[in-house]
Amino acid sequence: MPAQEPNLSVKIGKIRLKNPVIVASGTFGFGEVFENFFNLHHLGAIIPKGISLQPIMGNPPPRIFETDGGIINSIGLQNPGYKDFIQKRLPYLKKVKTHLIINIFGNTQKEYVELANRLNEVSGISGLEMNISCPNVKQGGIVFGTDPRMTYRLVKSVRKSTTLTLLAKLSPNVTDISLIAKAAEDGGADAVSLVNTFKAMAINIHSLKPELGNVIGGLSGPAIKPIALRMVWEVSQRVKIPIIGMGGIMKADDAIEFILAGASAVQIGTANLINPRTAIEVISGIREYLIKHRISRIQKIIGLFQSNKKAPSSFQMT
């Protein structure tokens, strides 16, 4: 008997994704540099490089440093600003037949609100992801993302200014990430994305200089995956809105772990830089997993890793 084609589609806010695999902001450029590697239409959604109202020049180099199993970056949210994005970047992205979620950040609540307002008028955009978690710049919103009350207030004000699906991207550099996630939910976010990078640094022991121009950067890659997974699992106990899990996903098995822990979708970040086809390979790996375990819909395995849930018999068989 031929295996049944599993349904990979998931819903995040008002968006129906064809599959749960999204490419993360800051690791996918504005999409165009990946078109030679695969057909972008296959992605669940694209989140291009984060944008602000005004252009940002970014941090001084060196901006990237490889550590064991990870990379530390301090790009500093370099971006051409809202106007340039709309004029030069969006027309290309709009042609891709998948959902477009725009990652935004600002210095102040007013700037977030203004960006959300402006983007609400633009066609071809499905959602907004508020970056309240960049560790590299003061205006990266981390000040909003480390205090539950400020998270609540910021999300609430942005919620009022947009009808688009609204995501809040959370920082792991907090004592209890589930408190921040709850605040975002209470403020009206449709989903939470977690985690952004972990604050980190490296020193050149021979020159006594920092390995990054900005001294401190954010750690990503396989080194952070177990911690990110734990945070997704903790947040899933606390909030009802969908979770988009990320942090060191390199292959389908990693993505499936996040989904079992409670993520409705996943984001691929650092892996895009190393194997630009990772997202596509993750999509087919998830599909094969579902077929192997004879599961008809991905919905059925979201949060399946729960002590009180009984796994389908196919899991005990293997």
Added chain:
Amino acid sequence: MVRQLNAKVLKNENIQSLYYLLEIYCPWISSRIRPGQFIMIKTSENPYPLLRRPFSVFKSDYLNGSGKNKRVRLAVLYKKVGKGTQKMAEWEKGQKINLIGPLGNGFTLPPLSYSSEIILIGGGVGIVSLYPLAEALRDRKLYVLIGAKAREDLLCIDEFKKLTSNLFVATEDGSAGFHGTVIDLFSTLKREFDRKDPYYLYSCGPTEMLKDLKRTISFKKFIVQVSLEARMGCGFGACWGCVVKTVDPNIPYQRVCKEGPVFNLKDIVWD
């Protein structure tokens, strides 16, 4: 057009000191790559080392005796310095590897109407990226200046000898050729070059060397294209990790992998 490809190692041999010559069978990249462009190589299948490593291409050519008119072979000359190149040094014939390329913007050649001298200055392993350029310019008035720390670090001397009779060599320890840096050597030769202007000058080497060149040279007399080295995240323009500061008032930090690796030296700002 950029592609991500699997390719097979044809040869990987230690040619001198810490330097290795890697030959890869890869018709797609070999037949398309232009002087100054580069490739990204995954040095390990597992996540250690994590990132790909950038390499300029030493040669892209035909297999010996293949008799076909399409370039199929890529040669990379690398120095075993870190954990990535240490992995590479272990490769043997038949090893399957993964490449991305051709990447970046290469050198712009002088117009055919330009008939004056063309100067190439390479430092250390940087000389490798100038070799395909020298091949493209072999019928013109070519001067090549090669510098290295010591005799055992001098690369591609025999190859360059076949392309020009105007080959000059410098070592910092004086173990071969001129005693000093290649920029010191350039300064001593400048009078010879001072008869006509402007000159096309191409360079690749360590940042300190290029800074030195910038201090030495008059941009009224020379048009200088340099190929920069940088730590790279992706190599194809996605991460903005490899930027260099330029005089561009709108976008001061430009990507070495995408807008570069070749820049006009006068546009680069080193703080």
